[in-house]
Amino acid sequence: MRLVKEHAPNVPVPLVHGSLYKFNDGVPFYGELSMEFMPGRTLKSMWAELDKTSKDRICQEIWDLVAQIRTIPRPDDLGPGLYRTVDGSPSRDPLLGDNNDIPPRDLDDDTLRDRIYSRYVASNGLSYRDIEDIPGILPRSNISVFAHGDIGPRNIIVDENCHITALLDWESSGWFPDYWEFAQMMKFCDPLECEWQRWMEKTMPKAWDITGIRKVRRVLF
Template sequence: MSATISSRCLPSPEFATFTESSFFSRNGPDAQLPLPEDVRARSATQSKWTQTGVQPARFQELGLVVKFGRAPRVTVAEGQCLWALRRALPNFPVPEIYGWTHDGGDVFIYMELLHGVTLEERWETLGQTERSSICAQLRVLVTSLRSLQQTPDDESFLGHVNREPLGDIIFTDNETRPPAGPFQSVAEFHDWLSLQIRTGLEVHWPGKQPCEIPDPYRDGLPDDAAVTFTHGDLHPSNIIISVDSPCRIVALIDWRQSGWYPDYWEACKAYYTAEVGGEWMEKYIPLFIDEPACIDAFDDYARAFGY
């Protein structure tokens, strides 16, 4: 029987502290998660602003890392996703979630501080055998993730785990674009994609509305694709591996773009974010996920969105 996730059974998006988590068993039942002002202060001593926002604050003494910021870069949906995955797939390697809160417009997600390095950091030191082993482990994880099902009492949808709009960076980098869902079907999602890339082209098609402008890519998207749970950014920078050998995957991180997508999305994003012609794209991605037939259409839409 397949594991399931229900959007109806997620913890409150407003505030959550998981007292049964290892944070409290490790630090004592009277331990407290750092206040938002303490998180900001710690972050200020550790990192600076980057193009993607503030880096998470690390509390080594507590075995804790806190990801914080504003939507769409940081949302409670990511914390709810980690909570759901740990329960639906207990052996799936993701950071343990300790809680979340809001303060001053920012979302704070309290998570396990992992011991390891990113695959990106260690890649050049790995031999072919270890690289292939990591990809074999990834294939098992991707297969496990794709086996997840929505519960029968949860009407089928495409969206974040909590039924919020999809958070893929392709959609969320432009704040003027309407929310990506949630959608009731793959066809509805594809129609939304199609309408978005035609909106604004009216100047080139006098007298026509966006929905009347031809879309040369639409037929390349398969409306009969299954809906599967998707990480959305299987880049080496989001794969934490062990420092020692034999090399093993410690966790997959950065689930902010995750959710229920058409089954081709995971592979298309992995290929699209890889260096064109590089060995990760040409040799290693095919070891953990199959290239879908619609990859060219996906690329066309991603470029049309300006990604």
């Protein structure tokens, strides 16, 4: 959040007042943040109340914020085609790793795609008849851009005029492929968020093809 404040000051994030972490033998097991209160309601709680004009406008506003987020510069030691979480820890995204299958700290595009496919296979993805298509249809990217990594109605605070007052929950953020933000928006969700996903896909500024990611998420979600 401090990085966003510094490099994308028009993106609304809470001001961090302080943090507390507890460790056990050097391993963190508890953490909390003290943050500024951001007024409003979650977009999830009010989406059904909005008319089509408001839904279209707020989705465009989200995409405008994404464009600003993408400009946050990479660290000097992270090349233009390498991916890394913002704090440098291994990703725990189900597509890339978990506590029992920890991915490398830095990933290039081929390594990222190989990990997605290997985890798909390890999770019994080969039980699907169309498995031969997966490696060839996983999206590719030759750049890394900053991504929130978990934008959804539950993490968006809006005011009574339906303007965004905060983006919350940045723990999945980092530098990832060009398509990553959109792919993360399209994760499996509850029915209340599915219509929002359709609006975000309808209003997206670029036609990212995430067919392969959608198929992989049959077993990795």
